[in-house]
Amino acid sequence: MKIVVIGGSGLIGSKLVNNLRGLGHEVVAASPSLGVNTITGVGLSEALSGAQVVVDVTNSPSFEDEAVMEFFVTSNKNLLAAEAAAGVSHHVALSVVGTDRLLQSGYFRAKMAQEELITTSKVPYTIVRATQFFEFVGSIAYVATEGETVRLPSALTQPIVSDDLAAVLVDFTLGAPVNGIVEVAGPEQFRLDELVRQFLSANQDTRQVVTDANALYFGSVVNDQSLVPSDSNARITTTRFQDWLSRSTSQG
Numbered sequence: 001m002k003i004v005v006i007g008g009s010g011l012i013g014s015k016l017v018n019n020l021r022g023l024g025h026e027v028v029a030a031s032p033s034l035g036v037n038t039i040t041g042v043g044l045s046e047a048l049s050g051a052q053v054v055v056d057v058t059n060s061p062s063f064e065d066e067a068v069m070e071f072f073v074t075s076n077k078n079l080l081a082a083e084a085a086a087g088v089s090h091h092v093a094l095s096v097v098g099t100d101r102l103l104q105s106g107y108f109r110a111k112m113a114q115e116e117l118i119t120t121s122k123v124p125y126t127i128v129r130a131t132q133f134f135e136f137v138g139s140i141a142y143v144a145t146e147g148e149t150v151r152l153p154s155a156l157t158q159p160i161v162s163d164d165l166a167a168v169l170v171d172f173t174l175g176a177p178v179n180g181i182v183e184v185a186g187p188e189q190f191r192l193d194e195l196v197r198q199f200l201s202a203n204q205d206t207r208q209v210v211t212d213a214n215a216l217y218f219g220s221v222v223n224d225q226s227l228v229p230s231d232s233n234a235r236i237t238t239t240r241f242q243d244w245l246s247r248s249t250s251q252g
Helices: 011-022 044-048 065-086 106-119 134-143 162-174 192-202 241-251
Strands: 002-006 026-030 053-056 090-096 125-130 149-152 180-185 208-211
Touching (some): 002 011, 026 044, 053 065, 125 162, 134 192, 192 208, 192 241
Parallel strands (some): 002 026, 002 053, 053 090, 149 208
8 A cells, every 4th residue: 555644754754654664555755855845735746646545744843823824724735635636545634632622822723724624625534633742741841931940730631652653543544534533642641740840850850840720831721621532432552651751761
């Protein structure tokens, strides 16, 4: 089967490409650095020629409200049109758990626009909403930092390691389109402030995490339902945060 992974040189994309190639599939890793650009359209039709499945794991290079909306809308319009022209039979897109509950944020408004373009296109699809990656916890801390203080709410979160997500994406890529949304999360729930506190401590980072009920999460107010799966049938993976943290800090 020919599969095109848009964003194939990124964190998730590169792992997914390797996983699919290991199963014997013909996989095209597509990204601007590899000569395929969904914004300009350069190389897109050539990459999609003969493909049965396209997996979109791209992310915007900018989180500024207008830029992120422009990225996801333009990229997806071009990609879905090219897929329809090429006769692609399954579009798989990586999105974020809680997208529809975080619309105060320009980023999540853009992700919602992406999802709407997919659901109204003529290409059969599967939208995979995942929780935040373990590898992203440092970025959560960075955005919430003021001086030496990290201000975060205590909302529940259920993060996932990128390796597990890439493995789950293989199943959805090779499966039939669900023409709907599926959710994927890690095995444990944490309070967001405590998750970051554990991460900083393990990395000997001296910043102090302050629990602040009024602190925003990437521009949105969050509660205990915002960042965890809402689907009782969500796919739950197995790697625990402390196990990953121990490995990543010992390797560092």
